[in-house]
Amino acid sequence: VALGVKDLLIVDTPDALLVAHNDCAEQVKEVVSLLITRGQSEAVSHRRVPRPWGAYDSVDGGERFAVKRLTVKPGAxxxxxxxxxxxxxxxxxxxxxxxVRDGDAQLVQENESIYIPTGAVYQLENPGKTVLEVIEVQTGSYLGDDDIVRFDDALVQSAGEARKQA
Structure with missing residues (x-):
């Protein structure tokens, strides 16, 4: 709520809130440069990130944890x-x-949870006709995106079938 103010530029996003006098609109570039200099993630990335399968929203995080809200499209x-x-x-x-976790598939219903340990090969799928919403809590010594090892789905399924037949 703001009372008695005028000629303001107000931009409110999940990433940041900017309130400035209209005369200062050109200084936004300087603010972004300062955020980059300070290493603030808001300057270069957004909280909500669209993906081909849906999107994720980085809700919270710390040195050894991250909390995300995943939305997975039907059939994705x-x-x-x-x-x-x-x-x-x-x-x-x-x-x-x-x-699918280490070759074993299971359905996980609303209000249920599942643990994916470090080193497990896994996949998340939405077999339903409505959007799937998942709260994901990541924990560990390193949470960077370069810790994601992606596999060719067909190769992993073949290996899983071979393991079950052995």
Missing amino acids: KLSMRMHHHRAEHWVIVKGTARV
Whole structure:
């Protein structure tokens, strides 16, 4: 709420809030440069990131944890993947997830959770007709995007079938 103000430029996004006098609009570039100099992530990345399978929203984070809200489109799935330095805990808040973890598939319903340990090969899929919503808590010594090892889904499925037949 703001009272008694005029000629303001107000930009409110999930990433940041900017309030400036209209005469200062050109200084926004300087503010962004300062954020970059300070290493602030808001200057170069957004909290909500669209992906082909849906989107994720980085809700919170710290040195050894990150919390994301995933929305997965009906019929969509994330690539088969693995992490060397982090585990993930998922809580299904809307819909039903199909989770493949180390070759075993299971359905995880609304209000249920599943643990993906460090080193597990896994995949998240939305087999339903409505959007799947998942709260993901990542924990570990390193949470960077370069810790994601992606696999060719067909190769992983073939290896899983061979393991079951052996």
